[in-house]
Amino acid sequence: MESEIAQLLQVAKYDEAEQLCRRLLVEREGSLGANHRLSLLAKNNLGLVLKHQGKFEEAEQIYRDILLVGQKISCDDPTRFSAIKNNLAIVLRHRGKLAEAERLHREELELTEAKWGKGHLSTLTSQNNLALTLRYQGKFEEAE
Secondary structure (H helix, E strand, O other): OHHHHHHHHHOOOHHHHHHHHHHHHHHHHHHHOOOOHHHHHHHHHHHHHHHHHOOHHHHHHHHHHHHHHHHHOOOOOOOOOHHHHHHHHHHHHHOOOHHHHHHHHHHHHHHHHHHHOOOOHHHHHHHHHHHHHHHHOOOHHHHO
């Protein structure tokens, strides 16, 4: 079902993607529980769709909920939820919560760089996301 959601996003059929995400989330939470990794994946996908639709307030709450679950789960990999942290930071940037977005981007960049190194694509993407947030704040020199 994730591939179908991805296809709908590619062709900008956001309302259909949202309906599918919500249905999948209900199914997964009902059968696996709200804290199961597949339920969290479904919740993240819903957040992505909502972000594309400009429904930033709801997307923010979804990402915060996922991060709360992540804090409760013992995990050997501190980068496990870094993509969620990045998604939340992007939503916060869109909502004008720039200081918090910057903090989250810095945390996510530190985790990504420690795991993958400075030249890895994931690290470069994290650097770019931080730079965008810095530019929104008028911190142009630091963004360079």
